[in-house]
Amino acid sequence: MTEQRKALLLGSLGILGFLALWEAVGQGRWLGLSWPPLSAVLALLADENRQPLFARALGATLSSLGTGYAIGWAAGIGAAVLAHLVAPLREGLERTNAFIHAVPSVALAPLLILLVGREGTPATLAALNTFFILYVSTASGLGATQPALRDLVQVLGGSRWTRFIRLDLPLSLPTVVSGMRLAAPSALIGVIIGEWFGAPRGLGVLVINAMQNFQIPLLWSAVLLAVMVSLSLFAILGALHRGVVARLR
Amino acid sequence: MSAVLRALRASWGILAILLFWQIWVGLSGVNSIVLPGPAAILRSLADAPGLYLSSTAQTLALAALGLVLGLLLGAGLAVLTWFSSLLAGLLTPLGIIFASVPVVALIPVLARIFGYDMRTVLAIVVIISFFPSFVFTGAGLRALPPGSADLFRVLGASTWRRLTLLALPAAVPDMSVALRLAAANSILAAMVAEFLMGTSGLGYLFAAARSDFDMEKALAASAIATVISVTSFLLASRVENWAARNWR
Numbered sequence: 001m002t003e004q005r006k007a008l009l010l011g012s013l014g015i016l017g018f019l020a021l022w023e024a025v026g027q028g029r030w031l032g033l034s035w036p037p038l039s040a041v042l043a044l045l046a047d048e049n050r051q052p053l054f055a056r057a058l059g060a061t062l063s064s065l066g067t068g069y070a071i072g073w074a075a076g077i078g079a080a081v082l083a084h085l086v087a088p089l090r091e092g093l094e095r096t097n098a099f100i101h102a103v104p105s106v107a108l109a110p111l112l113i114l115l116v117g118r119e120g121t122p123a124t125l126a127a128l129n130t131f132f133i134l135y136v137s138t139a140s141g142l143g144a145t146q147p148a149l150r151d152l153v154q155v156l157g158g159s160r161w162t163r164f165i166r167l168d169l170p171l172s173l174p175t176v177v178s179g180m181r182l183a184a185p186s187a188l189i190g191v192i193i194g195e196w197f198g199a200p201r202g203l204g205v206l207v208i209n210a211m212q213n214f215q216i217p218l219l220w221s222a223v224l225l226a227v228m229v230s231l232s233l234f235a236i237l238g239a240l241h242r243g244v245v246a247r248l249r
Numbered sequence: 250m251s252a253v254l255r256a257l258r259a260s261w262g263i264l265a266i267l268l269f270w271q272i273w274v275g276l277s278g279v280n281s282i283v284l285p286g287p288a289a290i291l292r293s294l295a296d297a298p299g300l301y302l303s304s305t306a307q308t309l310a311l312a313a314l315g316l317v318l319g320l321l322l323g324a325g326l327a328v329l330t331w332f333s334s335l336l337a338g339l340l341t342p343l344g345i346i347f348a349s350v351p352v353v354a355l356i357p358v359l360a361r362i363f364g365y366d367m368r369t370v371l372a373i374v375v376i377i378s379f380f381p382s383f384v385f386t387g388a389g390l391r392a393l394p395p396g397s398a399d400l401f402r403v404l405g406a407s408t409w410r411r412l413t414l415l416a417l418p419a420a421v422p423d424m425s426v427a428l429r430l431a432a433a434n435s436i437l438a439a440m441v442a443e444f445l446m447g448t449s450g451l452g453y454l455f456a457a458a459r460s461d462f463d464m465e466k467a468l469a470a471s472a473i474a475t476v477i478s479v480t481s482f483l484l485a486s487r488v489e490n491w492a493a494r495n496w497r
Contacts, residue, residue: 011341013339
């Protein structure tokens with residue numbers, strides 16, 4: 001058996017073990033009624049009567065996530081490129097971004113409701129989270145070009161712009177894509193917190209309502225859906241990352 | 250003079266935001282119930298510092314304790330998987346999966362399980378700090394300098410010596426990355442948890458002030474959390490740089 005297959009087998013065993021433990025804790029009520037068995041959560045997710053509810057919530061969350069992620073992605077890369085090309089701006093931009101990122105989302109959400117409305121708040125928080133991670137990863141990717149390669153471009157008479165397009169930008173791709181992967185769960189957190197502050201629909205709304213109304217299996221189903229969204233995005237972007245790294249090495 | 254210029258160069262963005270906010274509040278004439286300016290928030294902080302002190306101390310203590318516990322547990326489990334490749338194979342994929350789960354979404358679930366009190370806030374911070382620590386320490390323990398593992402084997406070093414003299418020192422830079430990732434998050438996670446569960450601390454102060462329409466107080470509480478979060482991020486970045494310089 002090769003190393004890789006062994007790792008795959010053991011990893012699947014670990015995950016199966018975790019799922020079995022989840023089911024057992026729920027069946028045996030070891031943690032009380034607040035921990036439903038996996039089968040009950042899955043049954044609720046598969047329940048036909050609940051499908052429209054889940055579909056509506058998932059649709060709203062995904063559309064906020066998509067909008068916010070796209071805006072944050074473009075703005076984050078744009079700001080990092082600007083900081084890379086205009087050196088005097090760099091330090092200030094970095095500080096400002098770290099500062100904005102450190103403002104607690106729960107504190108930003110009420111302000112955003114004022115500025116962009118209840119519907120726009122989840123997407124805006126997602127955009128802010130995505131922006132920060134894309135900014136940091138793009139900036140570090142652009143700055144990581146080996147000095148020898150830069151010298152080469154200069155010796156061959158390349159302008160700064162040539163260096164940027166031909167050298168820094170392509171070499172930063174793996175770091176940027178790795179940032180895109182990290183940004184996905186972070187953007188989803190932004191959407192969910194934004195929804196907690198009174199968005200009309202979405203997974204976050206479902207979670208908070210279920211929590212307040214003691215609908216335990218519904219709560220777990222909504223959380224599980226959110227986790228699945230995050231993991232799928234993480235897996236897709238992880239595959240993209242592997243592809244980019246393989247292409248550039 | 251040059252010090253002032255340097256400070257200005259580093260923080261022009263933050264100053265611009267605060268200035269714009271103050272002017273916008275002044276010009277648009279929004280009610281302070283809706284949105285007070287930064288000056289009013291500062292005044293509210295300066296008027297009654299005692300009001301914020303106990304909440305801040307509590308949230309800070311919970312976040313710090315949770316951070317330390319989570320990092321230690323994560324590193325401890327990573328060391329256990331270093332001893333046993335079976336355990337490593339079983340747990341590493343799970344750890345990576347959990348590290349990419351939006352943990353904030355789990356807060357309502359954990360609140361239901363542990364009850365609405367401080368222990369849940371602590372548990373959430375522990376969980377948030379645990380996974381980065383587990384994943385990064387685990388990777389660091391295995392990313393040894395080339396040739397060093399062979400050297401230890403040739404010299405007949407025991408497993409324990411290989412751990413304490415080779416693998417753990419090699420993992421220090423990676424552990425410091427986990428610290429940076431978790432440090433700024435721990436205080437924010439503690440605040441979200443307190444906000445949702447309405448127990449006590451900064452998050453509760455924020456929630457209570459907001460429902461009293463005392464926005465100055467609410468935003469002052471978030472300003473404190475922001476400052477703590479930025480400070481811990483900067484400190485952790487400094488630790489990370491130090492570790493990268495001295496342990497590689």
